[in-house]
Amino acid sequence: MEIRLSSAKGRWIIFTTVLGSSMALLDSTVVNVALPHIGRSLNADLASLQWTVNAYMLTLAALILLGGSLGDRYGRRKIFVLGVVWFALGSLLCGIAPNALVLIVARALQGIGGALLVPGSLAIIQASFHPDDRARAVGLWSGFGGVGAAIGPFVGGWLVDGPGWRWVFLLNVPLAAICAPVALRHVPESRDPAAHGRFDVLGALLGAVALALITYALIGKTIWTGVAGVLVAVAFVLVERRRPDPMLPPSIFGSRQFTAVNLVTLCVYAAFGGFFFLAALQLQVVVGYSALGAGAALLPTTILMLLLSARSGALGEKTGPRLPLTVGPLLCAGGMLLMLRVGQGSSYLADALPALLVLGLGMVTLVAPLTATVLGSVDTARAGLASGINNAAARAAGLLAVAALPLLAGMGPEAYRSATQFGETFRRAMPMCAGILVLGALIAFATVRRPQVPGERPECKIHCGLTAPPLEPETVRRSSPGGGAADRPAAEG
Structure with a gap:
């Protein structure tokens, strides 16, 4: 059944998919500003705060490819609703967690729910709407998602400073209580009749275990765990x-262009993941901002991406991807180096804002062309798979950066409790992030060329990919056995 966007049912579908995907999007952008409060409330050390971020990213990155396959096989609405309910239960457990260990486990459960619901929201739109309305429906979904990303830091900061950090998670429960019944009542079920074969559960488990062991080794400084993680990664391959x-x-990965762009993705999103984790702490611990102030302070990057990403994508089509994928990381590196001016007694307008504007312009320059280049580097039938792999690679890069940067910068377990100590390690970490970005720029300059795009594809015009590049819908769906999550339309930027 093909639904028109102007119908009541069409509006309900947009409402449901935006609400569901926004739960996962807001959690990924708001939790960072809550970390100092979580640490003080649960008497947690820096490693526990790292795991609070990473447990979610770990399960989401490892299982997102599998999540969409389940929707294609068993019903996109069914798996979407299951993800919403699972995410809400994980959020409830986060909100009542009596200690850091329970919070970390609950965050991992949230990530599983996210892996089920994130691929489904845009897939539902693509499967439900009349072909003449799909592009506009995707644009509405993307636009509302961008607005949600923009207001998220305000809402999250207000909750942390007001009723408390637990409400950052508990807020998901009433949202899910609205989203799930509306989805069951108003969203039509859809499946991919070509989805068949077995699910690669073993691959998903090996990938998750490898990431978990390597992350544990970096956070816990245990060599043998790292060796075990590398061995499991080899087994996964x-x-x-x-x-x-x-x-x-x-x-x-037989496409050299696809491999090259994913290497660039690993570099830039490792830097982004490390930066947003540390910057939220720096602004609160060292500069003295409230949670709301820190969230609002970082907002220029999101606003610039919301306003300018479509123009950046159009410019990238004219110049080819090599220029924006080289210049963008260099601009981001410059913004992170400018953050060295942000410390005790610094001014937001004179010190922080210029750095964040340069960083935001760099992100605008590279994110949309990066996504377009990924899609253009493989044949049309594999566009969704390529987008999903690129998205998962970005999340894994951010995960490892949050684990590794404090170790490399020499942050002790109680560093975030001391403005002097954290400020010193922050000044060591920013050049490292900038160096990773410069490496990404060099890879792009040396390897990326204009792709031969094998067909027309719809694009999300608004990109707010702070934690990962946006997953993109595709025009032609793959019909190979057991296809992955990203072989179908998927969501979240």
Whole structure:
């Protein structure tokens, strides 16, 4: 059944998908500003705060490719609603967590729920609407999502400073209580009749275990755990090479352009992940901002992406991807180096704002062309898979950066409790983030060329990919056995 956007049912679908995807989007952008309050409330050390961020990213990154496959096979609405309910239960457990360990476990559960609901929101739009209305429906979904990303820091900061950090998570419960019944009543069920074969559960588990072990090694400073993580990662690659229906088909990396762009993605999103984790702490611990003040202070990056990403995408189509993927990371590196001026006694207008504007312009320059280049580097039938892999790679890069940067910068377990100590380590970490971005720019300059785009694809015109590039809908769907989550329309930027 193809629904028109102007109908009441069409409006309900937009409302439901925006509400569901916004839960996961807001959680990924708001939790950072709550970290100092969480640490003080639960008497948690820096490692526990790292895991509070990383437990969510770990399960989301490892399972997002599998999540959409479940929707294609068993019903997109069914898996979307399951994800919403699962995410709400994880949020409830976060909100009542009596200690850091329970909070970390609950965050991992939230990530599983996110992996179920995130791919489904845009997939539902793509499957439900009349072809003449799909582009506008995707634009509405993307636009409302961008607005949600913009107001999220205000809402999150107000909750942290007001009723408390637990409400950052508890707020998801009433949102889910609205979203799930509306979805069941107003959203039509859809499946992909071509989805068949077995799910690559083993691949998903090996990927998750490898990331978990390597992350634990970096946070806990344990060499042998890191070695075990590398061995499991090797096993993951071997399994994927031998499976008839792998979650991550090695053959897709036969495209040199695709491989190159993913290397750039790893660099830039590692830097972004580390930066937003540390900057939220720096603004509160060292500069003395409230949670609301810190969230609002970081807002220029989101606003610039909301306003200018469509123009950036159009410019990238004219110049080719090499220029924006080289210049963008360099601008971001400059913005992070300018953040060295932000410390005790610094001025927001004179010190922080210029740095964030330069960083935001760099992100605007590179994110939309990066996504377009990923889509153009493979044949049309694999566009969704390519987008999903790129999205998961970005999340994994951010995960590892949050684990590694405090170690490399010499942050002790109680560093975030001392303005002097944290400020010193922040000044060591920012050049590292900038260096990773420069490496990404060099890779782009040396390897990225204008792709031969094998077909027309709809694009999300608004990109707010602070934690990962946006997953994109595709025009032609794959019909290979057991296709991955991103072989279908997926969501979230």
